[in-house]
Every structure is written in C-alpha cells, then in structure tokens.
Amino acid sequence: MSEAGEPGDPGDSSILDCDDCMTPAEAFAVVGNETRLSILEALWRADERPVSFSDLRKAVGMRDSAQFNYHLDKLRGQFVRRTDEGYTFRHAGWAVIHAVQAGSLTEQPEIAPFEVEGDCSDCGGPLAARYEDERVVVDCVECARTHANYPFPPGGLDGRTTGEVMAAFNQRVRHLHCLMADGVCPECSGTVETTVERDPAGYDLDVAVRHECQRCRHQLTTSVGQVLLDHAEIVSFYRDHGVDLNQVPFWTLDWCTADEYTTVLSDDPWRLRLDVPIDGPEGTPAGECEGERLTLTVDEDLVVREVERSPAGTATTSP
Incomplete structure (x- = not known):
C-alpha cells in the first residue's frame, strides 16, 4: 500500500x-x-x-x-x-x-478609434475605443488614460455596429469577471485563485485584485470596484435611484475603473472599503435618495462584510 x-x-x-x-x-x-x-x-x-x-x-x-x-x-x-x-x-x-x-484562428481585424460614452475620470476629456490585437481598448482622447482593456474575439464584430460591439463588450467583460470571481476560469473552467496585491506592474492601480487560473494560468487583474460591479447591494443601490446598472457601460464608472474610491483599512489581513457614489455616467438621477453614497467593506476574500448608505459629502471613518 x-x-x-x-x-x-x-x-x-x-x-x-x-x-x-x-x-x-x-x-x-x-x-x-x-x-x-x-x-x-x-x-x-x-x-x-x-x-x-x-x-x-x-x-x-x-x-x-x-x-x-x-x-x-x-x-x-x-x-x-x-x-x-x-x-x-x-x-x-x-x-x-x-x-x-x-475568428481567433483566421482573422486579425482592426477598428480605428471611435467615440464612446463617458468622460475621463482623470481630466474629464472624451473617451474613444479602438480594436486591435483582439482587444477592445477604451482610452481618454486627451490624456490617454486607459479605462478598459480586455480581450474580445473577432467574431464578436461580425454584423454589429460600433455601438452594438461596445454593448456586447460591456456584457462580456462583466461575465468574465463574474466567472473569475466565482473561481471558474472562462478559458478552461479550471480553478481560479484570487489575491489582493499592491501596485501591480503594468496597471494604474495602487491596490488590485488578481485572478489566476491554476490550470491554464489565464490571468485577470482589475480594481476592487470591477470585482464588485454586479454585487446585489450595488445593483439595488442604483435601482433605488432609477438606474439599471446592468446597462451602464462599466468604463464610465469611476469607482469601477480606478481605485481612488477604494481605501485600504488593513493589509494583514486585507480589509478594504469601496465607496460608490450615485453620480453615474449621465449625472445624478432624480429621486428621494439623490446624492447618497454606498459604502461596502470587504475582507481578504472580497466577501462583503459591512454595508452602509450615507448622504454625499459625509465623511467615512475607518473602524
């Protein structure tokens, strides 16, 4: 034996x-x-x-x-x-x-930059998307800050206008993140390990979430906001303000594309706070709770431990 x-x-x-x-x-x-x-x-x-x-x-x-x-x-x-x-x-x-x-085996299309919805979170300039190397990239026209950069198979361009391509891109990226966050690799269905790290090389983030498949080594590095984009608390928060978050292009949400709304409360173990303001890409919608902010506190596994709503401008204190 x-x-x-x-x-x-x-x-x-x-x-x-x-x-x-x-x-x-x-x-x-x-x-x-x-x-x-x-x-x-x-x-x-x-x-x-x-x-x-x-x-x-x-x-x-x-x-x-x-x-x-x-x-x-x-x-x-x-x-x-x-x-x-x-x-x-x-x-x-x-x-x-x-x-x-x-189309990944036989096609290598490119699309010149075209205007897309949203403003730059850094300088307020307009955003433009382009397609090259089988990726959709959204950059600021004025300061070149990248708001999105993800793979998108060439077949996804077939029969679609640029607006339809971006709508499909928005949904695809959301699903990629959901699968990785749930521990399932979108490439091979292998087991995904998720970690939080400081200053990842090649990314304009102070703190980031890295997903890596333990089978095929497929990786996805992103912000805390992107990981929590489809969390029920955030979706409900936007719905209360008359906004269907599922239809909002993720690259227009500052708290999602950057980490300026993410605060490190502890790094041993990790404890992070994400502040989500309601001013979406079309401006703050009218409603009773106009101007509210949602605050989520998560642990090292990105599990939401605390949720709080507060008026805009209210200071958030660390525990």
Missing part, C-alpha cells in the same frame, strides 16, 4: 488521468486536415444532431465512403461521438468549431 502523497495514492490521482489521452500535438495533427475540419463544420451546420453517416458524408461532399470513414474514424473518440442515431460533437470538437467561429 502506498503512503499518502506517493505515486499510486488514489487521493492524489487526477480525474483527467487516462492511458489513451492524446497529446496536444496529436490532437492538432488530427484536426489539421481539411476533410476533418469539413466534417466538424458539417456537424455544426446540421439542423439536428446526431447526424447519420450517409447524411454527414453527403454534407461534406465526399463520394468515396471508405475514405470518408477513414477521416471520420480519426475524429471519433476525442472530437466526435458515435451514437445509435449517428454522430455528434464531443467537447473538443465544439472547441475547435468555436475557435473557428470566434
């Missing part, structure tokens, strides 16, 4: 351990064939799945049944699953098609 932690200990085994798994090189060699990609694309285009052998061959346009079966057999197991009714995708097959449709 093996000791705990030694090779062979069932408790140490990964659920991904297998004897017949492909290496990455083998997997790319399988799909790096025009006929096999055509098979995957035919499956994707099918109105219903599973697809029978004959219908799949007809969709690909290959007359030689034996040759078609040879290529289909190469895909079976890792990329395509055979059922009693025909053939359908396995996750790896979907991943290949998603990469093709996202």
Whole structure:
C-alpha cells in the first residue's frame, strides 16, 4: 500500500488521468486536415444532431465512403461521438468549431478609434475605443488614460455596429469577471485563485485584485470596484435611484475603473472599503435618495462584510 502523497495514492490521482489521452500535438495533427475540419463544420451546420453517416458524408461532399470513414474514424473518440442515431460533437470538437467561429484562428481585424460614452475620470476629456490585437481598448482622447482593456474575439464584430460591439463588450467583460470571481476560469473552467496585491506592474492601480487560473494560468487583474460591479447591494443601490446598472457601460464608472474610491483599512489581513457614489455616467438621477453614497467593506476574500448608505459629502471613518 502506498503512503499518502506517493505515486499510486488514489487521493492524489487526477480525474483527467487516462492511458489513451492524446497529446496536444496529436490532437492538432488530427484536426489539421481539411476533410476533418469539413466534417466538424458539417456537424455544426446540421439542423439536428446526431447526424447519420450517409447524411454527414453527403454534407461534406465526399463520394468515396471508405475514405470518408477513414477521416471520420480519426475524429471519433476525442472530437466526435458515435451514437445509435449517428454522430455528434464531443467537447473538443465544439472547441475547435468555436475557435473557428470566434475568428481567433483566421482573422486579425482592426477598428480605428471611435467615440464612446463617458468622460475621463482623470481630466474629464472624451473617451474613444479602438480594436486591435483582439482587444477592445477604451482610452481618454486627451490624456490617454486607459479605462478598459480586455480581450474580445473577432467574431464578436461580425454584423454589429460600433455601438452594438461596445454593448456586447460591456456584457462580456462583466461575465468574465463574474466567472473569475466565482473561481471558474472562462478559458478552461479550471480553478481560479484570487489575491489582493499592491501596485501591480503594468496597471494604474495602487491596490488590485488578481485572478489566476491554476490550470491554464489565464490571468485577470482589475480594481476592487470591477470585482464588485454586479454585487446585489450595488445593483439595488442604483435601482433605488432609477438606474439599471446592468446597462451602464462599466468604463464610465469611476469607482469601477480606478481605485481612488477604494481605501485600504488593513493589509494583514486585507480589509478594504469601496465607496460608490450615485453620480453615474449621465449625472445624478432624480429621486428621494439623490446624492447618497454606498459604502461596502470587504475582507481578504472580497466577501462583503459591512454595508452602509450615507448622504454625499459625509465623511467615512475607518473602524
């Protein structure tokens, strides 16, 4: 019997351990064939799945049944699953098609800067967005301060106006942060570790939150405000003022894009305070609680421990 932690200990085994798994090189060699990609694309285009052998061959346009079966057999197991009714995708097959449709493998579009909603939190200048290197970047036209810089697959540009692209970008970034904050990597679904750190290199932040996937090493570094953007207390606070926060572009919210509204109360352990003023991108909305401010205090795990509402201009004291 093996000791705990030694090779062979069932408790140490990964659920991904297998004897017949492909290496990455083998997997790319399988799909790096025009006929096999055509098979995957035919499956994707099918109105219903599973697809029978004959219908799949007809969709690909290959007359030689034996040759078609040879290529289909190469895909079976890792990329395509055979059922009693025909053939359908396995996750790896979907991943290949998603990469093709996202445009990441075949497209390198760029969009020149165009005006977007919001004003610079530093100088009050106008904001402009551009698309390059598969990222949407929002900068101040006058002082060049960056308000947003996140990946956005080229496929997301297809059929959309610039306004629609930015609306989609707003929602995509929100969901990326939600997944990472919940401990799920948006790239590989691996486990994400979240830490708070001072002065991260390459970011205009004094204190930041870093998410890192422990499987694929995908990283996302952002402000405390961005992590808490969709927190129920903040969403309700805005709703009480007649604003649907989900529709507000995150890059227009100073407390979200910078850390000037974040106060470090303690760094051992971490204890942070975020002040959220109600003056959104269109100015302070009318209402009974006009001018209020929401204050959230969070611990080292970014869990909200205290919530307080107070009139604008009221001093916030540290505990």
